[in-house]
Every structure is written in structure tokens, then in C-alpha cells.
Amino acid sequence: MKAPNYELQAPNPEVQAPNPKHQASEKLQTTSSNQVNPNSGNQSSMFNVRCSMFDVSWIAALGSGLHRVLAALTILGCALGLLTQPASAASEEGFTAIFNGKDLTGWDGNPDLWSVKDGAINGETSEEHALKGNTFLIWTNGTVGDFELRCSFKITAKNTTGFANSGIQYRSKILDPKGWVVGGYQADMEAGKTYTGILYEERMRGILATRGEKVLLDKDCKKQVTGSVGSSDEIQAALKPGDWNEYVIIAQGNHLQQFINGKQTVDVTDECESKRATNGVLALQLHAGQPMKVEFRDLRLKTGAAGKQAAADPLTPFQGTWEIVSVQKDGSAVPQDDIAGMTVVISGSAYKLINKDNVSKGTFTLDSSKEPKQMDVRHNEDNDSQTMPAIYEVTADTLRVCYNPEGGTRPTSFSTKPDSGFLSVVYKRKAE
DSSP states (O other): OOOOOOOOOOOOOSSSSOOOOSHHHHHHHSOOOOOOOOOOOOOOTTOOOOTTTTTTHHHHHHHHTTTHHHHHHHHHHHHHHHHHHOGGGGSTOOESSSOOOOTTTTOOOOOOTTTHHHHHEEEEEEEEEOOOOOOEEESSSOSSSSSSEEEEEEEEEEEEEEEEEEEEEEEEEEEEEEEEEEEEEEEESSSSSSSSSEEEETTEEEEEEEETTEEOOTSOOOOOEEEEEEEEHHHHHHHTTTTTTEEEEEEETTTTEEETEEEEEEEEEETTTOOSSSSEEEEEOOBBBSSSEEEEEEEEEEHHHHHHHHHHHGGGOEEEEEEEEEEETTEEOOHHHHHTEEEEEEEETEEEETTTEEEEEEEEEETTSSEEEEEEETTTOOOOOOOOEEEEEEESSSSEEOOOOTTTSOSSSOOOOOOOOOEEEEEEOOOO
């Protein structure tokens, strides 16, 4: 079986003015990340498959190693789905709900601007309640150090220019308790097409990573772009404007990662000891400017040892049932009809690929210390038991895997090229 292709990829001096991060004059100075746009076309002749990813028709069309790659891909897809699937805290081991869905118990902010409507936190400005400076709704039940936060958000412009901006503060400082002013790391979001997913540092160092950047903030506090987790266009394409989107933030030591709808948006390592933060408050931002609205729901938090333990075992996010949602081979998309209904069940390091009545099994190993992370897949039903080298990336609700079904050279990126023989697969977690 062949494996699919995926890539995954963390604060400047304080200022006293309100956060300017979302003013066009400030943010347009940043550079966009490299773009990786897979080709998509009707290649039905390439994937003449009707019933099973491991059907012999796949072998005839793609070669004897394809079914091994697809099985591996399904495994990876499962991992991605686990991270991004919306779920209640009760169904997610180690997570605790930090919003009760009814009122703002445990939160503090301007009551003229923050409320609860339809089970969601609602932050809203208007002509009557205009803001001259950014304000925040602050979580009051503790601080966060090492943690994982999962939530859904929706942001809406209520003006003719399309402006709306917000963010999730973490490891932050309360700078003005009476005005609910906070500074620190911020997972950004907006109604536009540039800043959702960036890492911004409110009232401090500004933009730390634009979309798609893998960044090292070195010991001299200088920014070094060391790689990419995807293109800004790819990240934008994964967003659902005017609808609910899933945000995941993971902070472990000086390593900060953010994901939206299964796409990793930034990967930052902050070695600037004089300016980085290792602990602080969580808060939700309401940005100054024209009338807008932002909503948050399903806020779940895992902190401390539980978060560290989950991060320490790379197999943890793979467990469960996953659905293959897209496959790309040699730079071209495989028709959806050819992959419809294919699921993968992962238990430990073993997987089972199910396509209607056909079941294939195998095992896989991971090496998360490499960059990109590496996976080796072995399909139990292959007589030669050939190992398929792969790379993988796990995000909030999506898993990306790029395989070499024939063995040999391991892929180095998640985009496939014509005649490469590589297979890239995306998975989503399937509700139990």
C-alpha cells in the first residue's frame, strides 16, 4: 500500500498603544509563506477502483504497491481526524470544559460587549458600543503553561468594509484589569484572508509567524524562518468564512503550534528567554474598530502532566476510526468516487483498512524526532512484506501522509509530482 504526502509544521518589546496587529498598514508588511497547491483533475483512468482500496483493480491501475500505500494513508488520516474533530470534553481524555454553554461563569470582561447566546460566547461591538482599544474576556479559573486548547469560532463583519478581528490569548499577562487589557501570545483570526492562523504577540513583539511559517526565535531574539507547514493559500482554502471553524493550540515548553480545521498554520520555537512566556492567562479578544461579532463555543482544555503525556506518545492521536477524504498521486487528485466509504481503524500500532466487505491489515512505526516526521508502514497481507517509507503530519482534525508505495526513497514533502510514484492521503476522524 502506498502512503500519502503531508507536511506539518512560536514573542518584540512592549508598546503602550492598543494592538495594531490587524491594521492593514501594519500587517501588509509581512511576507506570505510558500504555497503548495496540489493539482486536482479528473484522473479516473489512473484510479479505476470501485469497491476497495485494496482491490486488484487498484493494483492494475497503480501498481502492486498502491494498496499498501493507501492503507498507510488511512492510518495517518485517522491521526489528523483525532486532533480536529469537534467533541465534548467528556469524550476527550484529559480535557476539561472551560465554558459551561449557559453563562460567563469563570470569565471576566466588559458586560456591555460579552454575553452568551445560543450556547456560545458572543463578543460584539456596535456603533453604540464602539471600541477605541482592544478588550478581552479573561478566563479566571487559572493560568496555562503546557496545554492543549480546542474550540470552535465564528467571526462576522458588521460593516461595509468586511473588517472583523479577534484572537485567543494564551500564556498572556493582564496589563489593565479595569479595562480588561491583555498582552502576550495570540492565535489570530479575522474575517479577511491574511491573518487567521498567524501567531501574534499582543502589545509586545507583534507578528511572530505568518501563515505557513515554521519559525525559530533564537537566543538573540531574532526571527529565523526555518521551514514551512504549508502555504497561506492552502490554509485559507481550509477555512469556512462566516461559519464555525475549529481552532487547536498546543504549547509544550517553548514549542508553540496552531491548527485550524486540520491544517497546521504555524510552528514556532521561542528561545528568546528575555521575552518568551512559559505561563499566563487565557483570554478572548474583541478588536477595536468597526462593528463586528465573534463567537466561541466548545472550549476544552488539557493542561500540565496530561498534556505532556499525550505529546510524549506519538501514537496517541492515531487511535480510533478514520475516513479517507482525499488522495493525490503523481500530482493529480484521485476521483472521490474511488475512495468513498474507505475507513481505517487504528489500535496501538496496528491498522485495519475497511472497504465494504474487504478488510486489509498491517502495522506501522513512527519516528517523531525527524523533520518531517517519519512513518514506516508494513502491510501484513503482502508476501514480500515490503516496508513503505512515508512522512506524516498530524493537526487538529486532519492527518496528512505521503508514501512511497514501492519502497526505497522516502518522500520529503507532502506534495506529489508527476511520475514521482508517491501517494499523498488526507484523513478525517470518523464519529463513533
